[in-house]
Amino acid sequence: MKYVNAPVIKKDAMALVTGQPVYMDDLAPKNCLIVKVLRSPHAHALIREIRTDSAEKVEGIACILTYRDVPKRRFTMAGQTYPEPSPYDRYILEQRVRFVGDPVAIVAGETEKAVDLALKRIKVTYEVLDAVLDFHTAMDNPVLVHPEEDWQSLCPVGADNKRNLCASGSEGEGDVEAVLADCEIRMDEVYHVKAVQQSMMETFRTCTYLDTYGRINVLSSTQIPFHVRRIVANALDIPKSKVRVIKPRIGGGFGAKQTVVTEIYPAIVTLKTGKPAKMIYTREESMIASSPRHEMEVRVRLGANRDGCIRAIEVHTLSNTGAYGEHGPTTVGLSGHKSIPMYRTEAFRFQYEVVYTNRMSAGAYRGYGATQGIFAVESTVNKLAAKLGMDPVALRRMNIIHEGDIMPAYYGETASSCHLEQCLNRAAAMIGWEEKGLRTVMPDGKIRGRGVAMAMQGSAISNCDVGSVTVKLSDEGTYNIIVGCTDMGTGCDTIIAQFAADVLETSIDNIAVYGVDTDTSPYDSGSYASSTTYLTGMAAVRACEQLKERILALAADKMQREASELCFDGEKVFDEKDGAQMSLFDIATASMCNNEISLEVTYSHSSPVSPPPFMAACAEVEIDPETGAVELLDYTACVDCGTVVNTNLARVQTEGGLLQGIGMTLYEDIWYNEKGKNLSNSFLQYKIPSRLDAGKIRVEFDSSYESTGPFGAKSIGEVVINTPAPAITNAIYQAVGVWIDELPATPEKILRGMKVI
Amino acid sequence: MKIHLWLNEREITREIDADLPLLEFVRSEGCYSVKRGCETSNCGLCTVWMDGRPVLSCSVLTARAEGTHITTLEGVRERAEAFGAFLAKQGGEQCGFCNPGFIMNVLAMEDELTNPSDEDIREYLAGNLCRCSGYESQMRAIKEYLRSRKDELPLNGETE
Missing domain, CATH: 1.10.150.120 ([2Fe-2S]-binding domain)
Structure with missing residues (x-):
């Protein structure tokens, strides 16, 4: 191994640090129409009248579209494999508006000023309806968010639009009630994880234009180019062959761009006008009409013996998908599937309901439901430790799974690679768990507390996701790799090249990587569900192995020998017996003259399993008991992501994911007024951590070896966001005796818990 | 209105709208490194130098750059x-x-x-x-x- 498990610099690094024009708005045609939407001021209403005549008179306006102008064909904006579990519950524009911010009209014009003026001149008369704003009251509420008859659920996910139900279900193994009844200790706890925003620095954005062949080209900041192709075609009701999607560099995603947030608006403008069009979301729009984490209320019932043996866990999740069902049926699953399996139990049960409300639609955010479920289950285990007077690390050692264990709550998969206990021990040792104890009162009256939590995730969606790589030998023995997975700053273009370089025994600089263009890239589900390194990485390994066979075959043909007699060392094909050889340069040259052996391989890979990465983390906080202010002093984490493919990028993924988790634990909060208007609509109100808020994050790795992954690798992108909430709230409890069950853990909540206010 | 300034040490004179933010101006001059991440002066993505001092170009009118030396990452x-x-x-x-x-x-x-x-x-x-x-x-x-x-x-x- 030369490049795998090394700190390889990203292939696009120097372009990014020198500010090259590589993002969507840098590359968009300069004559794009500016596209914006008029947004509903009401949480739930019917448009009774909409007048655009005055707006159309504004100079420079190219088109104004209302619900009358769009196809009457429902679709989902969720970037998922067809048939999507997310219901088909949208038109591009509709007479019914379902949240404050729901689009009412699309305006396109030559300048932003013209568009802004036209937006002001559109006159809308609404019939304001009762809204469903509290997700506890949504199911079977007389007010229906989606009463329409053409609402459609393509998959059996327990959905019923006449009950405001986007999905529901139940699963389990063993008799949970009987085991709970037999337990000496029973916990019954409820947690509330609010929606939070991915807040990637580049807001949602897309431009569209017609190409030489009259097809709609979509240049978009997206994680899911192939799903965008399908969704745009569905929304516009045009053939899929009429759409081409190109992904440039994208300024962060974190799941936000696994939903088609902006693409359809410029696309319909280009379809109607034939002109290039672009939509650039403002930060405000990214806050009020986007794809944030699903708000969830998670109830955990847990039974244990007095000695600390955990015997049963039940998770019951109520998830708020908002006005539309994007990722609603699937995110909820992870709240149970990625929390319960970390413990060996005699019985488990997982139940869930996903409800529609008149809030902005939720979507995919790193962790994808696991974050919410793990906060609840890990907090309950921490409460059990407190109740039993046990050390929460020691309690976990008694109960966690180990390599080789079957995980009944994780589709019955076997933990084929698992260093969870090693990670737990290491994270604890890093923070000085044994020496420092759980609580320290400082001379100045501040109190320090220490907490712990664990996490797991998956690596791609088993039996579903497809990762593909095309590799070809080009002039003079250089390689081209074409991918459909989407590097969003994570570095997957580089990681794929690392795998390829090691298999092909060549320099990484000898490999050019390109992606993504749906016309030329091999099909890939996209970069989500922690799939890229594990799934597309394996496709790269297999593609390169097959290319080596082709190289040998072509060389054998030219050298007039059997391929089985020849060896390839990355630079030449040779016969060990007599030293005869043919250089890669000459093989590449030979492939371009009088040749019928293609030196190009596309390999598509899916996996029957989704091996979980595991991790454990410890937090040390210092609380001022007079103000409730929390300072995070230290955060230690140890990750088992299988083989660490790029030691730098894995570390930065972990550090970045942890700080996002810390943000949602301590600061980030989406809040609405009583009429359903989102008030946390800018970085002034919605506070993501700055570098002054970042504590000391320390990361180490303890790698198992996953035999189904490329070079033993599993995933890392998502698991890293899951520990901060339960670890930090545990530390807060140890310090001041207050459990924070509703995030974020603000000073006000801590003081209320301490009965100071 | 007319504006005269040095952009990455290139002296230029342009006709601009009075309400044009410096961010939009430098991008229109091909300095695509300059990005917008918010509308509320919170993110720092649009930082450029005005006479050598960092400013948030989203919150500075181009008109205020009259006679100054503006530097972007390209410079x-x-x-x-x-x-x-x-x-x-x-x-x-x-x-x-x-x-x-x-x-x-x-x-x-x-x-x-x-x-x-x-x-x-x-x-x-x-x-x-x-x-x-x-x-x-x-x-x-x-x-x-x-x-x-x-x-x-x-x-x-x-x-x-």
Whole structure:
């Protein structure tokens, strides 16, 4: 191994640090129409009248579209494999508006000023309806968010639009009630994880234009180019062959761009006008009409013996998908599937309901439901430790799974690679768990507390996701790799090249990587569900192995020998017996003259399993008991992501994911007024951590070896966001005796818990 | 209105709208490194220099740049590459979208502060948000870069 498990610099690094024009708005045609939407001021209403005549008179306006102008064909904006579990519950524009911010009209014009003026001149008369704003009251509420008859659920996910139900279900193994009844200790706890925003620095954005062949080209900041192709075609009701999607560099995603947030608006403008069009979301729009984490209320019932043996866990999740069902049926699953399996139990049960409300639609955010479920289950285990007077690390050692264990709550998969206990021990040792104890009162009256939590995730969606790589030998023995997975700053273009370089025994600089263009890239589900390194990485390994066979075959043909007699060392094909050889340069040259052996391989890979990465983390906080202010002093984490493919990028993924988790634990909060208007609509109100808020994050790795992954690798992108909430709230409890069950853990909540206010 | 200024040391005169933000102006002049991440002066992505001092170009009217020297990342390419190599060596550039504004401020800090402490660095750069990195890799890169400048090591990011 030369490049795998090394700190390889990203292939696009120097372009990014020198500010090259590589993002969507840098590359968009300069004559794009500016596209914006008029947004509903009401949480739930019917448009009774909409007048655009005055707006159309504004100079420079190219088109104004209302619900009358769009196809009457429902679709989902969720970037998922067809048939999507997310219901088909949208038109591009509709007479019914379902949240404050729901689009009412699309305006396109030559300048932003013209568009802004036209937006002001559109006159809308609404019939304001009762809204469903509290997700506890949504199911079977007389007010229906989606009463329409053409609402459609393509998959059996327990959905019923006449009950405001986007999905529901139940699963389990063993008799949970009987085991709970037999337990000496029973916990019954409820947690509330609010929606939070991915807040990637580049807001949602897309431009569209017609190409030489009259097809709609979509240049978009997206994680899911192939799903965008399908969704745009569905929304516009045009053939899929009429759409081409190109992904440039994208300024962060974190799941936000696994939903088609902006693409359809410029696309319909280009379809109607034939002109290039672009939509650039403002930060405000990214806050009020986007794809944030699903708000969830998670109830955990847990039974244990007095000695600390955990015997049963039940998770019951109520998830708020908002006005539309994007990722609603699937995110909820992870709240149970990625929390319960970390413990060996005699019985488990997982139940869930996903409800529609008149809030902005939720979507995919790193962790994808696991974050919410793990906060609840890990907090309950921490409460059990407190109740039993046990050390929460020691309690976990008694109960966690180990390599080789079957995980009944994780589709019955076997933990084929698992260093969870090693990670737990290491994270604890890093923070000085044994020496420092759980609580320290400082001379100045501040109190320090220490907490712990664990996490797991998956690596791609088993039996579903497809990762593909095309590799070809080009002039003079250089390689081209074409991918459909989407590097969003994570570095997957580089990681794929690392795998390829090691298999092909060549320099990484000898490999050019390109992606993504749906016309030329091999099909890939996209970069989500922690799939890229594990799934597309394996496709790269297999593609390169097959290319080596082709190289040998072509060389054998030219050298007039059997391929089985020849060896390839990355630079030449040779016969060990007599030293005869043919250089890669000459093989590449030979492939371009009088040749019928293609030196190009596309390999598509899916996996029957989704091996979980595991991790454990410890937090040390210092609380001022007079103000409730929390300072995070230290955060230690140890990750088992299988083989660490790029030691730098894995570390930065972990550090970045942890700080996002810390943000949602301590600061980030989406809040609405009583009429359903989102008030946390800018970085002034919605506070993501700055570098002054970042504590000391320390990361180490303890790698198992996953035999189904490329070079033993599993995933890392998502698991890293899951520990901060339960670890930090545990530390807060140890310090001041207050459990924070509703995030974020603000000073006000801590003081209320301490009965100071 | 007419405006006259130096953009990356190129003297230009342009007819502009009075309400044109400097951010939009420099992008229209081909300085695509300058990005917008918010509308509320919170993110730091749009940082450029006006007469050598960092300003948020989203919140400065182009009219106020009359007679000044405006510098974007395109105008300090060699220094951007020098520091950028250290950032890349840590994997800290990530999605890259915040890099230009961040690097403009790092270079301004280098010019303004002598031997800054970790706390000085965090304070100086507090207005530059990054959602990918968790800031730790950026800090490692800054410290290695400043150390190398002090030791006058070659500017290729190879310090160890």
